[in-house]
Amino acid sequence: MLDSRSYLIILLLSGIVPFVGGLNVIFVMFPYAVLLYVFAIKSFPLKHFILGICLLAFYYLVNYMKWGFVVITFGVLSWSALSLIPALITGSILIQIPAGAFLQGLRKLKLPQKTMIAITVGIRYFPDVKTQLHIIRKAAYLRGLNISIIHPKQSFELVVVPLLHRSLRISDDLSAAIISKGIEYDGEKTSLHELRLSFRDFIAVGFSCAILVLCLVGVF
Amino acid sequence: MKVKDIVKITILSVVGFVLSMIGALAAPLLGNYSFAGEVSFGALLSGTVYYILIQKVPKRGVAFCYYMINALVCVLTGFWPLCIVLLVSGAIAEICLIPVGSYKKSSRVILSFILSTVVYGLHGVVFFGMIGADRIVSAFPKMYTKESVAILSKYLVSPASIIILILALAVCALIGILLGKNIYNKFFAGKAKKQSQRLG
Numbered sequence: 001m002l003d004s005r006s007y008l009i010i011l012l013l014s015g016i017v018p019f020v021g022g023l024n025v026i027f028v029m030f031p032y033a034v035l036l037y038v039f040a041i042k043s044f045p046l047k048h049f050i051l052g053i054c055l056l057a058f059y060y061l062v063n064y065m066k067w068g069f070v071v072i073t074f075g076v077l078s079w080s081a082l083s084l085i086p087a088l089i090t091g092s093i094l095i096q097i098p099a100g101a102f103l104q105g106l107r108k109l110k111l112p113q114k115t116m117i118a119i120t121v122g123i124r125y126f127p128d129v130k131t132q133l134h135i136i137r138k139a140a141y142l143r144g145l146n147i148s149i150i151h152p153k154q155s156f157e158l159v160v161v162p163l164l165h166r167s168l169r170i171s172d173d174l175s176a177a178i179i180s181k182g183i184e185y186d187g188e189k190t191s192l193h194e195l196r197l198s199f200r201d202f203i204a205v206g207f208s209c210a211i212l213v214l215c216l217v218g219v220f
Numbered sequence: 221m222k223v224k225d226i227v228k229i230t231i232l233s234v235v236g237f238v239l240s241m242i243g244a245l246a247a248p249l250l251g252n253y254s255f256a257g258e259v260s261f262g263a264l265l266s267g268t269v270y271y272i273l274i275q276k277v278p279k280r281g282v283a284f285c286y287y288m289i290n291a292l293v294c295v296l297t298g299f300w301p302l303c304i305v306l307l308v309s310g311a312i313a314e315i316c317l318i319p320v321g322s323y324k325k326s327s328r329v330i331l332s333f334i335l336s337t338v339v340y341g342l343h344g345v346v347f348f349g350m351i352g353a354d355r356i357v358s359a360f361p362k363m364y365t366k367e368s369v370a371i372l373s374k375y376l377v378s379p380a381s382i383i384i385l386i387l388a389l390a391v392c393a394l395i396g397i398l399l400g401k402n403i404y405n406k407f408f409a410g411k412a413k414k415q416s417q418r419l420g
Contacts, residue, residue: 015298087297114226121230122289129238156399160268161407163235168276171231175224183223 001040004097004105006201010036011090013208018083021215023059026082028211033089036204040093048092052085094123104191117183121174128170129163136162225277226285232276233289236269240290259341260392263333267396270333271326272404278323283313283332305343309336330397337393338386345382 014033018026030052037045059078094102099120106116140147140158147155182189221229240262247257273286287310291303316332317323 011296015296016300019298019300084297091296114221114223117223117226118230118285118289119292121227122234122293125231125234126238129235153399156265156268157403157407160239160265161403164232164269164272164408167231167235168228171228172224174231175227178227179223 001093001097002036002204003195003197003201004094004102005109005195006197006205007036007040007090007094007097008105009205010208011087011094013212014086014090015084017208017212017215018086020212023079023082025211025215026056026086029086030089032207032211033086037089037093041096045089045092048085048089052082055082055085091123091126095127099124100192101195104195107189107191108195113183117178125170132163132166133159221277221279221281221285225279225282228277229273229282229285230289232269232273233286234293236266236273236286237290237293239265239269259337259343260389263337263341263389263393264396264399267333267393267398268400268403271329271397271400272408274317274323274329275404275408281314282323283317283336284310286310287313287336302343305340305346309340312336312339326401330394330401333397334390334393337396338389341385341389342382345385 243261243265244258287306291306294302313332313336322328
C-alpha cells in the first residue's frame with residue numbers, strides 16, 4: 001500500500017483530470033484506479049468496475065440516439081457519473097487505511113488540526129451513511145412501516161429522523177474517542193504508523209500528475 | 221469551536237451532502253433546468269439537516285463550515301468549480317446569522333438557508349452568463365459542444381428563466397427548512413429541553 005498522502009493527492013487528481021481531459025482520459029484513469037486498488041487491497045473492485053462499464057455503455061447509447069433533450073440531460077449526467085468512478089475507487093482505498101495512519105499523513109502535510117479532523121471524519125463517515133440508510137430501511141420493513149413516495153412526509157421522517165439521531169450519537173462517541181486519544185494535546189504527537197514516502201509513491205503520484213499535464217496540453 | 225463541534229458539523233454536513241445528492245438525482249427530469257433542479261430538490265431534503273445542525277451547534281461559523289465541507293467533498297469528487305460557489309453561499313448564510321442570538325431564531329436560520337440556496341442554485345446562470353458560452357466550450361471542450369451550450373444559454377440566461385429559477389429555489393428551500401423546523405420541534409427539541417432542565 002502507498003502512503004496515505006499519495007492516495008489523497010491521487011484522489012484529488014482523479015476528480016479533476018476527467019473534467020479537464022474529457023472522456024478519453026477516463027480510459028486511462030479508470031484502469032489506473034483499478035490497478036491501484038488491486039495492489040493496495042489485493043482484491044478486484046468488481047462493483048465499481050461493473051458500474052463503470054454500465055455507465056460507459058449508457059453514455060454511448062445516449063449519444064448514439066442523438067435526441068437533443070436526452071443528450072443534454074442524461075448525456076451530461078452519465079458523463080459526470082463516469083468521471084466520478086476513478087475518484088470513487090481511490091476513495092474506497094483511502095477508507096481502508098487505518099484512521100491513525102491517515103491522520104498522521106495529514107499531520108505531516110502541516111494542515112490545521114481542525115481541518116485534519118474534518119477531512120478524516122468526513123472521509124471515514126461517507127460509506128457509513130449508506131450503511132445507516134440500509135439499516136434504517138430494514139428496520140422499518142421489520143416493523144411493517146412503509147417507505148414509499150405516496151406518503152413523502154412520513155417516509156422522509158421515517159428515514160431522516162433515525163439517521164440524524166444515529167449520526168448525532170456517533171459524533172458524540174467519536175468525539176469522546178478522539179479526545180481520549182489526546183487530540184487536544186498541544187505537544188508533538190507520535191504515531192504507531194511510520195510514514196515514509198517510497199519510490200512507488202513518487203511513481204504513482206507522478207503518473208497522475210503527468211496525465212493532468214497531458215490533459216492541459218491537449219493530448220487527450 | 222471545540223473538537224466535538226467539528227466532528228458534529230462534519231458528520232451532519234456529510235449527511236446533508238448525501239441527502240442533497242439523492243435529491244439531485246431527480247434533476248434530469250427538468251431537462252434544461254436541471255441545474256436548478258439539482259439544488260432545489262437537494263435543498264428539499266437537506267434543509268432538515270441544516271436546521272438541526274444550527275440548533276445543535278449554535279456557534280459562530282457553523283453555517284460556513286457546513287458549506288465548506290460540502291465544497292471539500294465537491295473538490296474531492298471533481299466538481300471543483302462548485303467549490304467557489306459553495307464558499308460564497310456559506311459566507312452569505314453566515315452573514316444572515318451575524319446578529320447575536322440569530323442561531324436560535326428560526327426566522328434568521330430560514331432566511332440564511334433560502335439565500336444561500338438561491339446563490340448556490342444560480343451557479344448555472346453565473347457560469348453561462350458571466351463566463352460566456354465560448355469560454356465554457358474552450359474550457360470544457362469534452363463536456364459541451366457549441367450547440368449544447370447555445371441551447372443551455374438560451375434557457376438559463378434570460379430574465380424570465382432567472383426569475384423562475386430564483387422562485388423555484390426559494391420555494392424548495394423554504395419547504396425544506398420548514399420541514400426541518402417541524403422535525404426538530406417534533407423529535408429533537410423536547411430532548412434538548414429535558415437535557416437543559418436536568419443540567420439546569
